[in-house]
Amino acid sequence: MKPLDKKITEHFAGLVVRKDLVKAVKGNAIVPSYVLEYLLGQYCATSDEESIQTGIQTVKEILAKHYVHRSESGLVRSQIREKKLRKIIDRVSVDLNDKEDVYQATFANLGINKVAVPASTVKKHQKLLTGGVWCIADIEYQHNEDEKSVPWILESLKPIQLSSFDFDGYLDARKRFTTDEWIDTLIQSIGFNPEAFGKRSKLLQLIRLIPFCERNYNLIELGPKGTGKSHVYSEFSPHGMLISGGEVTVPKLFVENRAPYKIGLVGYWDCVAFDEFAGKSKRVDKALVDIMKNYMANKSFSRGIETLGAEASMAFVGNTQHTVAHMLRHSDLFDELPPKYHDSAFLDRIHFFIPGWEIDIIRGDMFTADFGFVVDYFAEILKQQRNFDYSHLYTPHFQLSEQISTRDRDAINKTFSGLVKIIFPNQDATEEELEELLAFAIEGRKRVKDQLMRIDQTYADVRFAYVRPDGKELLIKTLEEDTYPTIYHKSGDPSDEPIETTAKSTDVSAAMSKPAGSPEEGHVTVKENQRGVDFDTLFGPYVQGASKIVLTDPYIRMFHQARNLMEFIETVDKVKSDDQRVEVELITSEEEFSPEKQLEFFEQIQKNCLPSGILFSWGFETGIHARHIVTDTGWKVLLDRGLDVFQKYEMNDTFTLANRLQKHRACKAFEVTYLRQ
Known part of the structure; x- marks a missing residue:
């Protein structure tokens, strides 16, 4: 077990679960992760492998026996009638039948409705009235000759949520973790592998959680498909509701326009998220936009003669069709929104804009098999913190x-x-x-x-x-x-002149635009998640014309680092003439655990570069700290990260542009300084 996992399981015993287990037990059960983790938390909240495997089997048996698949609803109803089954897992919603003055439940997958529910149960779990809640329920079947009677009897109903938690214990355990350890713990709790993300990307993931812990927080995220924008809102918390942006109405979201004024989703959920929010052709009710603007600004809304308040945060997620550069040149970064939402008064209510284009499309290596909080536990922690202001x-x-x-x-x-x-x-x-x-x-x-x-x-x-x-x-x-x-900073009018706002000496975009063959002294700063960077423009002008290049980088050991080295040599090959011989010498440190693999990389590079007139050699030194490139033409390029400037990308997919072209890769934060010796 990794050191962080040991720490997590030690200080949060019984409250964490290994995140890959969700996939192991889910099968074809279409249920949110928090439902599965609730069950896993009952049987697999341990680091003992034998207990985990036993727990997995138990959870699988529970799902197989009690989860209702819609395709098998008829069989399940028959089993309940024959007294072979009474406990089920289903999504339950409740409505008030005002003609008979009774609460009646609908079981989504089981396909039954008008099941009487005690008023005390509804009072205790009011979210049953707004869209439904996943529950474990005991149901019996008793046929009655009365045609108006319903044969289904609800014996008990328990929402799948944590019943209690120790907030003070949570605060005390947090003190045992460094900041970086804690952030990685949170990323693992969401289900991701922290090693696949830089610090900035981790913070962007955590921003998605703010609507659950901050009252009346308005968040928007626009970006390419497949980046996991809606995952947190659909899977992470029983206190959030994800709805399609085109399916919401004023009564459903806020309140009905007739007495008694029945409050909508914002009155019962901590976070209401709108999926598929973008789309210029989508039809939008202007009345909904107007009441939403008032609510987002004032935390209240009016219907009839009454003004009502609510605390639900709002999250809007949608897909973009164009690149950032295209949107900036021709319109704005809200370009994809429907016209009625592409409104300055509405958008001015947004507290934070997550740049979804910075978040990579989800890959297999981004998921974690390590420990994180049972999401229902962490959801309760976030809910508790809605009462605080920091x-x-x-x-x-x-x-x-x-x-x-x-x-x-x-x-x-x-x-x-x-x-x-x-x-x-x-x-x-x-x-x-x-x-x-x-x-x-x-x-x-x-x-x-x-x-x-x-x-x-x-x-x-x-x-x-x-x-x-x-x-x-x-x-x-x-x-x-x-x-x-x-x-x-150009306005929406393409005829306007662009405004330069950043000094070229510190702006990577300016550095990238410098013409090849005109190297200058200077400094380049690249921020985390920045794209558009490649070795050809970073190094090409400075190695051009050199016959001897010495690269000092202590971390050329792993495969991706050797690949970076090869791509640097490709840049050298591009700028040299066909009849020129160039010596490229690497000074690095020897790999401690598998030096033979490191040597294999270098020997392959040496052999394959020789026919192109590039003589590659290497030497090992201990205690190297500096990283730089020195040429016999008088240039010294200081590299604070060496060549390892790109974040992880899919190296095994030939048809991924990031695999083929460096400018499509997200960068780590780094700096480069060019000095004339």
Whole structure:
């Protein structure tokens, strides 16, 4: 077991589960992960392999015996009639039959309805009235000659949710983890492998959780298909409801327009998420947009003569069809929304815009087989924290720019508070850690405001910045702003002249646009998740014309690192003339555990490069720290990460552009400095 898994199982005994077990037990049962993990938490919340296997078998038997498949509903009803079965797992919804003054349940998969439910049960579990809840229920069948009677009798009903938890114990256990360990624990709890994500990508995943722990939080995520945008809202918490963006109505979401005013989803769920929210051709009810705008701004809505309040957060997720550059050049980053939602007043209510284009399409290696919280347990922790407000924690150290409006300030504070709840529930973050979360919260709101300025020219420019304790002001930029400086601040009119906002010496986009063959001294900074970077433009001009190149990088050991080396040599091959011989010498450290594999990589590179006139050699040194490229033409290129600048990508898929072209890969954060010796 990994050290982190040992720590998790030690301090959260009985509250964690190995995440790959969900797939092992799910089979063809169409149930959310929190239902399966609830069952796994009863039988597999242990690190003992034998107990886990026994627990898996038990859960499989429970699902096989009690979960109702729609295709087998007739058989299950027959078994209940014959007294062979009484306990079932199904999605149950309840309605009030006001003519008979009784509550009646509908069992989605079993296919029965009008089953009488005690008022006490409904009062205890009111979410039964709004869309349904997964439950374990005991049902009996008793036929009656009365045609109006229903033969199905509900003996007991228990929603599949954690009954109790120890919040103080949670806070105490959190103290045993470093910040990085805790973030990785949370990522594993969501179901992902933290090794497949950089720090920024992990924070983007955690932003998705804020609607569950922050009241009236409005979040939007737009990006390519297949990035897992709706996963958290459909699978992670019994307190969230995922609905199709085109299927919601005012009565369903807010309240019926007739007395008695029956409140909708926002009155019962912590988070209401709208799936498939994008789509220009979608028909949208203008009345719904208007009441939603009021609710998102004021936490209340009016229907009839009454004003009602609610605490549900809202999350909007949708797919984009175009690249970021295309949207910035021709419209804005909200371009895919239906026209009635592509409205500045509505979008101004959004607290954070998750850039879905930064999140990779889900691959197999992104899922974890390690331990994480039983999601129902963590869902209750998040729900408990809705009562807290941590937005004040940064104020002793940092001050927001006075130009930031009240609405912008509220958005930043809510995001900051949510991240603190998730990562630092004990409010014990260092000043540096608080600054990182504050900058991230500002960027998410700035992304919204920058697009509003494209949509509505009446919005004034805002200086999104904060002041450090030493009085220095730090200006925040979005990643898109750094990547596309010449079109980011362009208005929606394609005829407008682009505005350059970033100095070329520190902007990677400017560095990427430098003409080949004109190397200059300077410095390039690349942010995590930035794309558009390749070795040809980073190094090509600086190795051109060299006959001897020495690369010093202590970490050329694993396959992906050797591949980076090969791609660097490909750049050398592209810029040299056909009749030129170039020596490329690598100085690195020897692999401790499998040196023979490392040697095999180098020997293959050496053999295959020789016919092209590239003489590759290598040498091992111990204690190497510096990473750089030195040429006999007088250039020294300092590399703070060496050649290992790209995040994980699918190297086994020939038909993935990221496999073929470096510019399509997401980068790690790194810096390169060019010096003339």
